[in-house]
Each structure stands twice: as C-alpha cells, then as structure tokens.
Amino acid sequence: MGLLDRAWRAARSRVTSWVSAAEDPEKILEQAVDDMQQDLIGMRQAVAQAIASQKRIERHAAQASQNADEWQGRAKLALSKGNEELAREALVRRKSYQDSAASYRDQIQQQSAIIDRLKRDLRSLESKISEARAKKDLFVARARSAKASQQLNDMLGGLTTGGSLNAFERMEDRVHELEAQSEASAASLVGDSLDERFRALEAGDRNGDVDGELSALKAELGSSEVQGELPPTSATHTTHIDRELDAIRSELDRT
Numbered sequence: 001m002g003l004l005d006r007a008w009r010a011a012r013s014r015v016t017s018w019v020s021a022a023e024d025p026e027k028i029l030e031q032a033v034d035d036m037q038q039d040l041i042g043m044r045q046a047v048a049q050a051i052a053s054q055k056r057i058e059r060h061a062a063q064a065s066q067n068a069d070e071w072q073g074r075a076k077l078a079l080s081k082g083n084e085e086l087a088r089e090a091l092v093r094r095k096s097y098q099d100s101a102a103s104y105r106d107q108i109q110q111q112s113a114i115i116d117r118l119k120r121d122l123r124s125l126e127s128k129i130s131e132a133r134a135k136k137d138l139f140v141a142r143a144r145s146a147k148a149s150q151q152l153n154d155m156l157g158g159l160t161t162g163g164s165l166n167a168f169e170r171m172e173d174r175v176h177e178l179e180a181q182s183e184a185s186a187a188s189l190v191g192d193s194l195d196e197r198f199r200a201l202e203a204g205d206r207n208g209d210v211d212g213e214l215s216a217l218k219a220e221l222g223s224s225e226v227q228g229e230l231p232p233t234s235a236t237h238t239t240h241i242d243r244e245l246d247a248i249r250s251e252l253d254r255t
Contacts, residue, residue, distance in 0.1 A: 025143040029136040036129050043125055047118045054111040061104030068097035 071094035078087035 026140050029139055033129070033132055033136050036125070036132060040122070040125050040129055043118065043122050047115065047122055050111060050115045050118055054108060054115060057104050057107045057111060061101050061108060064097045064101035064104060068094045068101060071097060 071090045075087045075090035075094060078084075078090055
C-alpha cells in the first residue's frame with residue numbers, strides 16, 4: 001500500500017470517528033483539512049528524503065566509477081613496468097568498484113521510480129486537499145445555514161401564538177371599553193350643558209315675573225297720581241310701603 005493510500009485511509013478513518021462522535025460539523029471539517037495538510041507536509045518530507053537519498057547514491061556511484069577508472073590506470077602502469085601480478089591485483093580492485101557502481105546504478109533506477117510515484121501521490125494529495133477545502137467551505141456554509149434555520153424554527157416553535165392572540169383580543173376589548181366610557185362622558189357633558197341652559201331660562205322667567213309685578217306696582221302708583229290722589233305722606237304710610245318692598249325683596253331672595 002502506498003504512502004498516499006495510507007494517509008488517505010487515516011484521514012477518512014478520523015473523519016468517520018468524528019462523525020460517529022456527533023461533533024460540530026464545522027470543527028470536524030476544519031480538523032480533517034488540518035490533518036490532511038499535515039499528511040501533505042509528511043509526504044513532501046518523504047519526497048525530499050527520497051531525493052536526497054538518490055543524490056547520495058548517485059555520488060557513491062560516481063565515486064565507484066572514478067575509483068574503477070583509477071585502478072584501471074594503475075593496472076596499465078604495473079603492466080607497463082612488467083609487473084603483471086600487480087597489474088592483476090589492480091584489475092581485481094577495479095572490478096570491485098565497477099560492481100559497486102553497477103549496484104548503485106540499479107539503486108538509482110529503483111529510487112527514481114519511488115520518487116516519481118511519491119511525486120504523483122503528492123500532486124494527487126494536493127489536488128484532494130484543494131478539493132476538500134472547497135467542499136469544506138460549502139459544507140460549512142450549509143451547516144451554518146442549517147443551524148440558523150434550526151435556531152429560527154426553535155424560536156418560532158417556542159412562541160406562544162395563542163397567548164399573543166389572546167392578548168391582542170383583550171387589548172381590543174379594553175380599547176372598546178375606553179371608547180364607550182369616553183362617549184358616555186361626552187354625552188353627560190352635553191346633558192349638563194342643556195340642564196344649565198334650561199335652568200337659566202327658568203330663572204329668566206322668574207325674574208321676568210318679578211319685573212312685571214314691579215312694573216304693575218309702578219303703574220298703579222302712577223295712575224293714582226294722575227287721578228289727583230296724593231300719596232300718603234305720613235310716617236306710618238311710608239313704613240308700610242317699606243315693609244311691602246322688604247317683603248317683595250324677601251320673596252325674590254327666596255326664589
């Protein structure tokens with residue numbers, strides 16, 4: 001199983017366990033993306049280590065090839081000096097370095113294949129992380145919308161609609177009652193005004209009767225003077241007149 005497959009399985013396993021634990025979806029997605037990012041960092045480090053290992057192998061291969069060439073030169077030198085035995089030993093040493101160089105070249109080919117696969121897995125993981133981030137933003141938005149809708153539904157469900165309507169009905173009845181009281185008060189004010197006006201008329205009539213009686217008395221006195229009757233001049237007659245006037249005043253006062 002490749003490194004990418006193991007990382008992807010681990011990420012899905014963590015997400016599954018979080019979902020099973022019924023955690024906050026937004027936190028789950030954030031944590032999943034963070035873990036995938038950590039896996040990406042790990043894969044980049046693995047690719048870097050593989051490349052560094054390949055470089056070391058290449059240096060070893062180059063050094064082995066260089067050593068083989070050097071022992072090739074020494075074998076020629078020994079053979080030119082007539083030392084065939086020494087030339088033979090130089091060639092044996094040259095063969096050892098040639099074998100090491102060939103082994104290093106095989107390792108380089110294998111390492112190159114591993115690095116190519118790691119690079120493909122790395123690009124695939126980067127693509128999956130980009131896709132996961134886009135999905136995370138979409139899922140977070142949907143989760144927030146669902147949460148807001150649920151809160152709104154809970155709030156609407158908690159409202160006492162019947163009680164609110166009853167309160168409005170009671171307030172309407174109270175307003176009607178206040179309006180009726182206001183109309184009754186206005187009607188009573190109009191009735192009081194009419195009573196006062198009629199009482200004023202009745203008082204005017206009574207005053208008119210008194211004025212009429214006083215005018216009649218004056219007319220009677222005036223008629224006596226025209227007929228040559230002199231009004232009495234005695235103190236007794238004057239006192240009698242005053243008593244009559246006082247009686248009239250008393251009567252007027254009583255009315």
